[in-house]
Amino acid sequence: MILDIQGLAFKYPSRPVIQNISFEVQKGECLAILGTNGVGKTTLLKCINRILKPQHGVVLVEKEEVFKLSRPELAKRIGYVSQRQGNPRYTVFDTVLLGRKPYIKWDISSRDLEVVNQVLALMDLTDFSLRFLDELSGGELQKVIIARALAQEADVLLLDEPTSNLDLKNQYEVLRIIKDVVQSKQIAAVITMHDINLAIRFADKFLFLKQGEIFTAGGMEVITARNVESVYSIPVCVEHFGNVPVVLPL
Numbered sequence: 001m002i003l004d005i006q007g008l009a010f011k012y013p014s015r016p017v018i019q020n021i022s023f024e025v026q027k028g029e030c031l032a033i034l035g036t037n038g039v040g041k042t043t044l045l046k047c048i049n050r051i052l053k054p055q056h057g058v059v060l061v062e063k064e065e066v067f068k069l070s071r072p073e074l075a076k077r078i079g080y081v082s083q084r085q086g087n088p089r090y091t092v093f094d095t096v097l098l099g100r101k102p103y104i105k106w107d108i109s110s111r112d113l114e115v116v117n118q119v120l121a122l123m124d125l126t127d128f129s130l131r132f133l134d135e136l137s138g139g140e141l142q143k144v145i146i147a148r149a150l151a152q153e154a155d156v157l158l159l160d161e162p163t164s165n166l167d168l169k170n171q172y173e174v175l176r177i178i179k180d181v182v183q184s185k186q187i188a189a190v191i192t193m194h195d196i197n198l199a200i201r202f203a204d205k206f207l208f209l210k211q212g213e214i215f216t217a218g219g220m221e222v223i224t225a226r227n228v229e230s231v232y233s234i235p236v237c238v239e240h241f242g243n244v245p246v247v248l249p250l
């Protein structure tokens with residue numbers, strides 16, 4: 001197991017958000033976090049990444065407690081892609097190079113440059129290298145921020161709605177790249193998503209949140225009309241195209 005979450009609970013002074021959250025992610029796995037707006041998906045990612053301090057619970061990456069790690073150590077363990085990020089006056093190249101920050105001691109190494117160039121090519125961003133972030137479309141920017149996280153070469157990637165601005169082709173391509181990296185490097189990804197059918201195509205495991213707690217979690221067997229209806233409060237049916245279930249609102 002690469003990521004181990006035990007009994008996480010977080011509340012803002014005004015309201016409780018998540019509680020009793022325990023789950024594990026294995027090496028090579030993509031976990032999709034699903035649930036309605038405001039249920040606590042982003043809050044959960046922020047608690048894992050130490051941006052928020054949970055009132056209860058423990059987060060272990062490779063058996064090490066994240067709250068005991070130094071900042072650079074944490075950045076080598078966890079790469080985080082939030083919904084809003086990036087300095088508009090940085091170029092694409094410099095932004096992705098920032099992902100190497102935890103590894104740079106005195107100067108940028110040839111390995112750092114190699115990783116950045118590889119990731120830019122992987123994400124089809126090489127032609128954008130010298131553009132400033134404020135000269136990009138929302139989808140292009142989203143790909144750059146994901147590229148930065150990949151350049152970080154962390155053990156766990158936390159991705160908050162990484163495909164929200166992407167067109168159909170880029171949604172599939174970017175998730176395919178993330179899945180390939182997770183499998184080939186035997187790391188893990190935790191991805192919050194609204195598109196349940198996209199999650200079904202790419203995630204290995206699913207975790208449904210409801211009222212701040214885990215409603216159900218598991219593999220493809222948890223994708224049932226009953227579960228989806230309970231979580232999202234709309235009637236659905238689940239049809240199968242070959243082996244792939246597709247959730248259709250009725």
Ligand SMILES: Nc1ncnc2c1ncn2[C@@H]1O[C@H](COP(=O)(O)OP(=O)(O)OP(=O)(O)O)[C@@H](O)[C@H]1O
Nearest residue numbers: 012014015017035036037038039040041042043044
């Ligand atoms: N800084 C804050 N102070 C108080 N409440 C907050 C704060 N940030 C978020 N919340 C509340 O915490 C709850 C969980 O928010 P969160 O952003 O984690 O939800 P989410 O599941 O990611 O939602 P969405 O799908 O809309 O992105 C919401 O009710 C939200 O209003």
